[in-house]
Amino acid sequence: MSRFFGEIRQLGYVVEDIEAAMDYWSRSLGVGPWYYNPKVPIRNYSYRGASYAPHNSVALANSGPLQVELIQTRNDVPSMYRDFQRAGHTGLQHVAYWTQQYDDDLERLMRQGFKPVMSGEVGENGRFVYFDTEYHPGTVIELSEVAGPKGRLFDTIRRAAQGWDGEEPVRPFPDLDTL
Template identity: 80%
Template sequence: MSRFFGEIKQAGYVVDDIEAAMDHWSRVLGVGPFFYKERVPIENYQYRGTSHTPHNSVALANSGPLQIELIQTRNDAPSMYRDFRQAGHRGLQHVAYWTQDYDADLARLIAEGFEPVMSGEVGERGRFVYFDTEFHPGTVIELSEVAGPKGRMFDMIRAASENWNGRDPVRPFPDLAKV
C-alpha cells in the first residue's frame, strides 16, 4: 500500500487495438467482463494547461479488487497516453488511486510537490488528474474521484466480475446518469 495514496485501485494499459486487448484479457487471462465505451465523454479536459477534445475508447473490468483499464486513443489530441505511445511504449501506463474527497486529496498532493499534467471529468463527481510522475514507463499516478455515479459504476463493474462465467465478455458502459 502506498503511504501517500492508499491502495492501488486501477492499472491502466494503453493499447493499439482495444478490441484485441479485451479479447486477450477475457479469453486468455480470464478477466472480465469488460464494460466498453467507444468514446468516453470527457468534459473540462486539460493537458499541460490547455483544453483539448480527446477521443479515447476505454474498457473496464476487475481482477479481484484491482480494476483493469484498457485505453485506445482515437485522435491525436495531446495527452499522456499519446506521449506514451509516441515514445514507443505500450502496456501499463498508469496506476490509479481512488478518492471520495477529491479536493482535499488533490490539495494535499500538490502541497507535497506532485504536479498535475492532465485532468478532466467523466460525469458528475467523476474528476481525475494525472501527475507528472513518469520517471519510467508505467509509473504515472492518477487520482480519480469515485463519488457519485462513477463510484457506483465502478462498484457494479467489480460485482459483475465476481462470479463471471466467461459469457458476454464485452458489455456496454452503463449510462452514468442512470447508475
C-alpha cells in the same frame, strides 16, 4: 498500504487495438467482463494547461478488487497516453488511487510537490488528474474521484467480475446518469 491513499485500485494500459486487448484479457487471462465505451464523454479536459477534445475508447474490468483499464486513443489530441505511445510504449501507463475526498487529496499531493499534467471529468463527481512523472519515473500516478455515478459504475464492474463465467465478455457502459 501506500503512503498516498491506501491501495492502488486501477492499472491503466494504453493499447493499440482495444477490441483485441479485451479479447486477450478475457480469453487468455480470464479477466472480465469488460464494460466498453467507444467514446468516453470527457469534459473540462486539460493537458499541460491547454484545453482539448480527446476521443478515447475505454474498457474496464476487475480482477478481484483491482480494476484493469484499457485505453485506446482515437484522435491525435495531446495527452499523456499519446506521449507514452510516441515514446514507443504500449502496456501499463498508469496506476490510479481512488478517492471520495478529491479536493483534499489533490491539495495534499500538490503540497508534496506533485504537478498535475492532465485532467478532466467523466460524469458528476468523476474528476481525474494525472501527475508529472518527474518525481516518479516511469508509471504515471492518477488520482480519480469515485463519488457519485462513477463510483457506482465501478461497483457494478467489480460485482460483475465476481464469479464471472466467461459469458458476455464485452458489455456496454451503462448510462452514468441512471446509476
